[in-house]
Amino acid sequence: MSVRHTVIDSPVGPLTLVGEGAALLGLYFDGHLRTPRLTDHGPRVDDGFEAAEAQLAEYFAGTRREFDLELAPRGSAFEKQVWALLTKIPYGETRTYGQLAAELGDPGAAQAVGNANGWNPISVIVPCHRVVGTSGGLTGYAGGLTRKRFLLSLEEPPADEVGRLF
Numbered sequence: 001m002s003v004r005h006t007v008i009d010s011p012v013g014p015l016t017l018v019g020e021g022a023a024l025l026g027l028y029f030d031g032h033l034r035t036p037r038l039t040d041h042g043p044r045v046d047d048g049f050e051a052a053e054a055q056l057a058e059y060f061a062g063t064r065r066e067f068d069l070e071l072a073p074r075g076s077a078f079e080k081q082v083w084a085l086l087t088k089i090p091y092g093e094t095r096t097y098g099q100l101a102a103e104l105g106d107p108g109a110a111q112a113v114g115n116a117n118g119w120n121p122i123s124v125i126v127p128c129h130r131v132v133g134t135s136g137g138l139t140g141y142a143g144g145l146t147r148k149r150f151l152l153s154l155e156e157p158p159a160d161e162v163g164r165l166f
Contacts, residue, residue, distance in 0.1 A: 002020065002042055003018060003019070003020045003025065003040060003041065003042035004018075004019060004020075004041075004042040004043055004044070004045045004048065005017060005018045005019070005026075005041040005042055005043075005044055005045070006044060006045055006046065006048070006049045006053075007044065008049075008053055008056070010056060010060055011060050011150070012029065012124075012143065012147045012150055012151070013029060013030045013031075013147075014029075014030040015027055015028070015029065015030075015056070015124075016028045016029075016030075016041065017049045017052055017053075018041045018042070019048060019049060019052075020072065022070050023070045023071060023072035024049075024052055024069055024070065024071050024072065024122060024125070025072055025073065025074060025121065025122075026041070026073075026121040026122060027052075027121075027122045027123050027124055027125055028121075028123065028142075029123060029142065029143040029144075029147065031144070051069060052069055052125075055067050055068070055069060055125075056124065056125075059124070060154070062154065065090075065091035065092075066091065067125045069125065071122055071125065071126065073120070073121045073122050073126065074121065075116070075119060075121070076116075078112065078116060079116040079119055079120075081104060081116075082100065082104070082113055082116035082117060082120075083116070083120055083122075083126050085100050085103055085104070086100075086117070086120065086126050086127055086128055086130070086131070087126055087127070089127055089130040089131075091127075091155050092155040092156065092157060093130065094130050094131065094132045094136070094152070095130060095131055095132075096110075096131070096132055096133065096134050096136075097110040097111070097113045097114045097117065097131060097133070097134070098110040098113075098134055100113045100117075100131065101113045110134075114131075114139070117131050118140065118142060120142070123142060123143055124151065127151075128141070128142075129141060129143075129147075129148045129151040129152060130152070130155075138152075
């Protein structure tokens with residue numbers, strides 16, 4: 001099966017979903033700040049992305065915390081390692097580039113982790129928005145910092161749950 005794409009509406013603007021067979025290759029924002037490496041998105045289609053559309057709708061509605069989709073991001077072996085780590089950051093939590101580098105066994109690789117994070121081709125689903133700077137501040141995001149803030153605030157627990165966490 002060949003590469004194809006669709007465009008869906010979301011609270012963060014139009015999202016372009018790119019797939020091949022049952023696998024999702026990309027999820028890009030309108031005005032994505034880093035030009036996707038996968039430049040041929042194939043023809044636009046209206047079907048074949050139902051599971052991704054449904055799970056994204058649930059995520060934005062606050063009823064889904066984890067995605068269960070076949071993903072096939074294209075990148076280097078190192079980038080794929082970083083992207084796999086991103087999928088393990090729990091909903092509502094953040095990690096720093098340094099923490100991810102340490103998890104990979106190379107605490108000095110924070111900058112390389114940041115670069116790989118920036119090339120993540122499957123935004124939102126592979127939650128690169130959950131990575132912050134050392135001080136906890138928001139750093140660059142391919143969807144822009146406004147979208148990153150939105151996604152992080154979407155994942156904050158409701159005020160009535162905060163007291164139950166302690």
